[in-house]
Amino acid sequence: MINSDSTPQPAFTLLRPDGRGAFVLVCDHASNHVPTALHRLGLTGADLARHIAWDIGAAGVTTILSNLLDAPAILSGTSRLVVDCNRHPHRADIIPATSDGTIIPGNAGLPDAARAERVARWFLPYHNAVEMVLEQRAAAHRATMVVSIHSMTKNMSGQDRPWKISLSSHNDRRFVAPMLRALRQPGDVVVGDNQPYALDPDLDFSIPYHAIRRELPWLQVEFRQDEVADHQGQQHWARRFATALEIQSSQ
Numbered sequence: 001m002i003n004s005d006s007t008p009q010p011a012f013t014l015l016r017p018d019g020r021g022a023f024v025l026v027c028d029h030a031s032n033h034v035p036t037a038l039h040r041l042g043l044t045g046a047d048l049a050r051h052i053a054w055d056i057g058a059a060g061v062t063t064i065l066s067n068l069l070d071a072p073a074i075l076s077g078t079s080r081l082v083v084d085c086n087r088h089p090h091r092a093d094i095i096p097a098t099s100d101g102t103i104i105p106g107n108a109g110l111p112d113a114a115r116a117e118r119v120a121r122w123f124l125p126y127h128n129a130v131e132m133v134l135e136q137r138a139a140a141h142r143a144t145m146v147v148s149i150h151s152m153t154k155n156m157s158g159q160d161r162p163w164k165i166s167l168s169s170h171n172d173r174r175f176v177a178p179m180l181r182a183l184r185q186p187g188d189v190v191v192g193d194n195q196p197y198a199l200d201p202d203l204d205f206s207i208p209y210h211a212i213r214r215e216l217p218w219l220q221v222e223f224r225q226d227e228v229a230d231h232q233g234q235q236h237w238a239r240r241f242a243t244a245l246e247i248q249s250s251q
């Protein structure tokens with residue numbers, strides 16, 4: 001579904017701001033909203049429903065996890081094609097020219113002022129909301145693990161992906177190792193470990209900025225989109241992931 005501009009779209013959604021669980025959830029690619037003034041970025045509605053515009057199913061999984069874990073959750077309010085909330089602001093690809101082979105006409109030759117406007121309208125309020133939640137918890141001496149929730153397409157560049165769920169940990173194995181054990185324990189699915197994405201601190205923004213900089217524990221997860229496309233799948237994977245989180249946080 002693509003939102004219309006009949007009511008102003010908020011830059012972010014904040015769920016359970018005072019949640020008492022040990023986790024704070026961030027969902028950088030929750031929405032495929034494109035403001036009417038940007039004319040769908042020159043794409044079709046079908047393109048904006050695809051994985052290039054957002055992480056299909058990620059908002060649903062995040063919302064269910066927020067309830068299961070009593071965790072604050074911050075969800076971005078716009079498409080990653082408008083501005084990518086998981087890219088450093090100085091990077092050119094924060095407003096991507098292409099995505100998985102699709103050219104984004106509305107992002108071609110964008111003047112600096114228009115780029116800055118998108119960052120100010122969407123990126124900064126979203127990340128300020130994450131900061132506010134983390135600072136409030138730090139002030140209250142509440143332990144926090146930051147969990148970054150993404151979803152990945154089943155097929156990328158003509159290749160099918162075997163992993164139904166993947167953890168991206170870069171080189172920080174502290175929390176990912178027990179999570180991998182817990183997720184793999186039933187033995188029924190292939191769980192990705194730094195594949196297809198390893199998390200790159202020079203490329204990814206949310207975990208480096210909010211968690212690594214603050215020396216907070218963190219995890220980044222990718223749910224495969226065909227697994228979380230509907231509510232039933234979202235519930236199944238949210239429960240499975242929450243159970244693994246609770247096992248590892250109790251160790």
Ligand SMILES: [Zn+2]
Pocket residue numbers: 028029055149150151
């Ligand atoms: Zn994502």
